[in-house]
Amino acid sequence: MVTFRKAIANDLDKIVQMLADDELGKTRERYETPLPDSYLKAFEAIDKDPNNELIVACLGEEIVGVEQITFTPYLTHQGSWRATIEGVRTASSERGKGLGSQLILWAVERAKERGCHIVQLTTDKKRPDALRFYERLGFIATHEGLKMKL
């Protein structure tokens, strides 16, 4: 059975391995030993921010999935909180077994617990399968997602 918990520093190696083991991730992550310091610093910033949660999915002791949930208070929509899901990955050994859905549905429940009115995410247009996956879960692609690299 899959369990979910907040990530701890010791999980970081496995998490970065999953982030890098991905069609798009492999071109932009650096899974090395030791891990680049930037990952540790980001982990510490996430860990100490009460509005960010890095969540791992586990099968027994083994980490098989990860996602980050950011909770943001907004003035729009009459001053409502939103949850933003980012960095969703599953271990390649577990793909196609429903783990991705479990990760997202866990985040949706967590968003409800935190009093959010909207759950949102963006997905790269180079991942058409991911778009269909999120639509099947009930997300609606009402928005364009724009990025600018600095």
Next chain:
Amino acid sequence: MVTFRKAIANDLDKIVQMLADDELGKTRERYETPLPDSYLKAFEAIDKDPNNELIVACLGEEIVGVEQITFTPYLTHQGSWRATIEGVRTASSERGKGLGSQLILWAVERAKERGCHIVQLTTDKKRPDALRFYERLGFIATHEGLKMKL
């Protein structure tokens, strides 16, 4: 000359007025006297969060624009911070004068100051003019933006 500063509680009435004075905003905001308490609570949550900044653009004493910038540490992209821009509005009297561009470019500079590697936003597909506006400023619509209302 337009100046920019962090919003204070006294600005809230004018900010909500601008959020409501908009094709999509008028259907989902409640600009009333007194303001619904949910706006005040959201303002307080934003104001006390060091990773959220509610910014107003002013002409003299008058508030003519607003935007919210959220700074988020992520593990992805080798552990980099991102800035997310949301709730961008300009006073109807000032539209078409370049104020929107100034707001966005101010946020981009602020994102650089905060060490962000990506600036991102989503724009409703019902606003094709907004999409072109952001593309002219250098944003690239690489992603689909999905939402789920709870």
